[in-house]
Amino acid sequence: xxxxxxxxxxxxxxxxxxxxxxxxxxxxxxxxxxxxxxxxxxxxxxxxxxxxxxxxxxxxxxxxxxxxxxxxxxxxxxxxxxxxxxxxxxxxxxxxxxxxxxxxxxxxxxxxxxxxxxxxxxxxxxxxxxxxxxxxxxxxxxxxxxxxxxxxxxxxxxxxxxxxxxxxxxxxxxxxxxxxxxxxxxxxxxxxxxxxxxxxxxxxxxxxxxxxxxxxxxxxxxxxxxxxxxxxxxxxxxxxxxxxxxxxxxxxxxxxxxxxxxxxxxxxxxxxxxxxxxxxxxxxxxxxxxxxxxxxxxxxxxxxxxxxxxxxxxxxxxxxxxxxxxxxxxxxxxxxxxxxxxxxxxxxxxxxxxxxxxxxxxxxxxxxxxxxxxxxxxxxxxxxxxxxxxxxxxxxxxxxxxxxxxxxxxxxx
Amino acid sequence: xxxxxxxxxxxxxxxxxxxxxxxxxxxxxxxxxxxxxxxxxxxxxxxxxxxxxxxxxxxxxxxxxxxxxxxxxxxxxxxxxxxxxxxxxxxxxxxxxxxxxxxxxxxxxxxxxxxxxxxxxxxxxxxxxxxxxxxxxxxxxxxxxxxxxxxxxxxxxxxxxxxxxxxxxxxxxxxxxxxxxxxxxxxxxxxxxxxxxxxxxxxxxxxxxxxxxxxxxxxxxxxxxxxxxxxxxxxxxxxxxxxxxxxxxxxxxxxxxxxxxxxxxxxxxxxxxxxxxxxxxxxxxxxxxxxxxxxxxxx
Numbered sequence: 001x002x003x004x005x006x007x008x009x010x011x012x013x014x015x016x017x018x019x020x021x022x023x024x025x026x027x028x029x030x031x032x033x034x035x036x037x038x039x040x041x042x043x044x045x046x047x048x049x050x051x052x053x054x055x056x057x058x059x060x061x062x063x064x065x066x067x068x069x070x071x072x073x074x075x076x077x078x079x080x081x082x083x084x085x086x087x088x089x090x091x092x093x094x095x096x097x098x099x100x101x102x103x104x105x106x107x108x109x110x111x112x113x114x115x116x117x118x119x120x121x122x123x124x125x126x127x128x129x130x131x132x133x134x135x136x137x138x139x140x141x142x143x144x145x146x147x148x149x150x151x152x153x154x155x156x157x158x159x160x161x162x163x164x165x166x167x168x169x170x171x172x173x174x175x176x177x178x179x180x181x182x183x184x185x186x187x188x189x190x191x192x193x194x195x196x197x198x199x200x201x202x203x204x205x206x207x208x209x210x211x212x213x214x215x216x217x218x219x220x221x222x223x224x225x226x227x228x229x230x231x232x233x234x235x236x237x238x239x240x241x242x243x244x245x246x247x248x249x250x251x252x253x254x255x256x257x258x259x260x261x262x263x264x265x266x267x268x269x270x271x272x273x274x275x276x277x278x279x280x281x282x283x284x285x286x287x288x289x290x291x292x293x294x295x296x297x298x299x300x301x302x303x304x305x306x307x308x309x310x311x312x313x314x315x316x317x318x319x320x321x322x323x324x325x326x327x328x329x330x331x332x333x334x335x336x337x338x339x340x341x342x343x344x345x346x347x348x349x350x351x352x353x354x355x356x357x358x359x360x361x362x363x364x365x366x367x368x369x370x371x372x373x374x375x376x377x378x379x380x381x382x383x384x385x386x387x388x389x390x391x392x393x394x395x396x397x398x399x400x401x402x403x404x405x406x407x408x409x410x411x412x413x
Numbered sequence: 414x415x416x417x418x419x420x421x422x423x424x425x426x427x428x429x430x431x432x433x434x435x436x437x438x439x440x441x442x443x444x445x446x447x448x449x450x451x452x453x454x455x456x457x458x459x460x461x462x463x464x465x466x467x468x469x470x471x472x473x474x475x476x477x478x479x480x481x482x483x484x485x486x487x488x489x490x491x492x493x494x495x496x497x498x499x500x501x502x503x504x505x506x507x508x509x510x511x512x513x514x515x516x517x518x519x520x521x522x523x524x525x526x527x528x529x530x531x532x533x534x535x536x537x538x539x540x541x542x543x544x545x546x547x548x549x550x551x552x553x554x555x556x557x558x559x560x561x562x563x564x565x566x567x568x569x570x571x572x573x574x575x576x577x578x579x580x581x582x583x584x585x586x587x588x589x590x591x592x593x594x595x596x597x598x599x600x601x602x603x604x605x606x607x608x609x610x611x612x613x614x615x616x617x618x619x620x621x622x623x624x625x626x627x628x629x630x631x632x633x634x635x636x637x638x639x640x641x642x643x644x645x646x647x648x649x650x651x652x653x654x655x656x657x658x659x660x661x662x663x664x665x666x667x668x669x670x671x672x673x674x675x676x677x678x679x680x681x682x683x684x685x686x687x688x689x690x691x692x693x694x695x696x697x698x699x700x701x702x703x704x705x706x707x708x709x710x711x712x
Contacts, residue, residue, distance in 0.1 A: 023464070094679040094680055095679065097479060097679055098678070098679040101479075116477065117477060117478055117479055120475075120477045120478035120480075121475075121478035121479060121480050122478075194582070200665075202680075243666075246666050247583065247665070247666055248583070248665040248666055249665055249666055250665065255662075255665070258564075259564070259665075262564040262565050262566045262567070263564075263565035263566050264564050264565045264582070264583060385477060387476070387477055388476070400476035400477070401476050401477065401479075401680065402474065402476040402680070402681060403476075405677065405680045405681055406492070406496075406681075406684075408676075409498055409499075409668070409673055409676065409677070410496065410497075410498045412666070412667075412668050413498060413501065413502075413668065
């Protein structure tokens with residue numbers, strides 16, 4: 001008996017759909033082998049430049065004169081090495097990991113919460129620091145750190161470090177701003193309902209943990225990135241209480257600058273780059289004073305950034321040239337002055353007084369930013385990817401990054 | 414000699430003629446070849462990529478590297494269903510989509526009616542161009558313009574200040590406003606086409622039978638135009654449902670379906686894929702209802 005399928009188009013459509021669904025379920029059930037990252041080796045010598053270089057970087061890290069014609073440390077590099085620099089600005093570490101996974105870029109200025117993920121995922125290669133002459137004079141407390149070195153193998157060249165800032169509009173915010181409580185204590189934060197600007201990244205949960213470390217010592221928080229169940233839930237609850245008062249979750253620095261300029265945000269977390277841009281535009285903003293190291297009394301989260309080379313870099317020689325260039329004393333001084341961070345290069349400290357006016361450099365830059373002060377950085381908790389292994393006697397109880405990501409979606413609601 | 418001549422000629426048949434012979438009498442081959450291109454693009458490019466994304470929904474992810482691990486599990490769907498935040502985000506997005514659709518329907522109908530029934534032919538042309546012109550400008554430019562207008566120091570607050578009011582500012586209301594603005598042309602045009610199809614003789618007949626304008630509208634025009642309204646609503650609803658750029662610009666603290674998917678794509682692609690199933694399901698239901706109401710003849 002012949003079925004009547006032939007003449008009925010709708011039936012055909014259902015057959016196709018059923019076929020696709022069956023195919024999908026079958027395929028999904030197949031376990032595929034994970035690609036084994038072959039543990040690529042670092043370069044053994046730097047050859048001739050390839051003529052081009054594709055970078056992923058934070059805003060303000062790769063200035064070629066397009067923001068301000070007098071602020072430029074790229075054009076001289078391009079002339080010296082013949083490597084034309086193309087830069088993609090990313091707003092969060094997650095974006096950076098995503099971009100590096102495409103394999104389309106040669107290098108990235110990774111913070112600690114991207115660097116280990118890139119190493120784990122096989123997206124970056126080890127770096128042969130012998131091929132980067134300027135590395136010898138980098139501050140020693142930036143070398144061989146957990147966020148840039150794995151099992152004794154170096155994976156990058158330090159760029160500089162800094163703390164996340166608390167910034168407020170001095171016309172609108174008159175309360176005590178020595179502490180993060182102005183945006184994290186529900187009573188104080190409600191005064192600025194709808195005007196609070198918070199960084200849009202799960203890593204911000206660590207900021208809540210830093211706050212609780214000082215204000216709720218019973219929780220016993222020590223490392224804000226290794227939180228067990230109770231500590232994690234406390235931090236998440238604090239942020240859920242903050243949520244109704246938040247007006248903006250920002251990841252694009254330029255958008256945050258415009259919202260502070262327009263008055264849509266009056267207080268929040270920010271980076272030095274945005275603060276200086278607003279000051280340069282004569283906006284009434286302020287951050288924690290120099291006397292506090294630009295950091296509220298509880299301390300702050302921060303970042304120590306590392307230039308890493310992609311495992312699929314098409315221009316590795318240019319990348320090594322870049323890594324050496326970015327930490328040469330003059331360039332690193334320019335970078336540190338322009339963005340507003342502590343330089344990685346110890347020899348840069350003498351050069352701030354002689355930088356051009358366009359960089360607004362202060363001769364005491366290194367002292368102001370505690371570039372050579374390891375004790376200061378103990379109150380600044382560099383971004384790093386949370387993992388299940390707490391690293392202490394609690395064992396594997398801590399929340400991993402997947403938990404942080406899910407919690408962040410819940411916090412934003 | 415003649416037979417040899419014919420045979421020789423047969424051997425000399427060109428490739429073109431042979432191809433034509435192949436197609437002759439085989440209509441399925443003719444149709445199939447013509448359709449192969451577009452259907453190939455549709456199946457491989459469009460549906461294929463959807464299928465690949467949906468397959469990922471059944472996989473898991475390595476917490477540290479973010480790499481997808483291809484072990485089959487339904488955990489992602491469980492999380493979508495069990496965690497309240499995904500329900501509230503879905504509800505919020507569907508709510509805004511419905512609100513924008515309703516607003517556009519109410520705004521579009523009078524405009525479309527004027528164009529179809531009242532305007533002179535010249536005016537009709539002018540109005541069609543005027544309605545289509547916003548579509549020529551770049552989507553991002555329009556949304557950024559609204560962001561500037563809605564901001565604290567923007568023109569809306571400036572205009573309302575003398576009366577003592579203030580604009581909606583950034584937030585869910587702003588999203589409703591901007592989405593309604595963006596998709597209005599997509600609502601006007603199908604309704605206009607649908608209303609044009611209503612013969613004026615019907616309206617005259619209704620008047621002759623004693624119905625006033627209101628009654629005529631309710632009993633004659635509306636039922637005939639309704640399928641066209643539904644057709645237009647397909648555009649406004651689906652475009653609003655998936656939009657993540659407008660919320661990120663005019664409501665930077667609220668999450669809609671698109672924002673949640675985008676936020677999870679890097680860290681947890683399987684979860685993002687699983688959540689992307691939700692708008693697919695919503696739109697499938699919507700389209701089935703729309704088909705029932707006869708909208709497909711009016712697209």
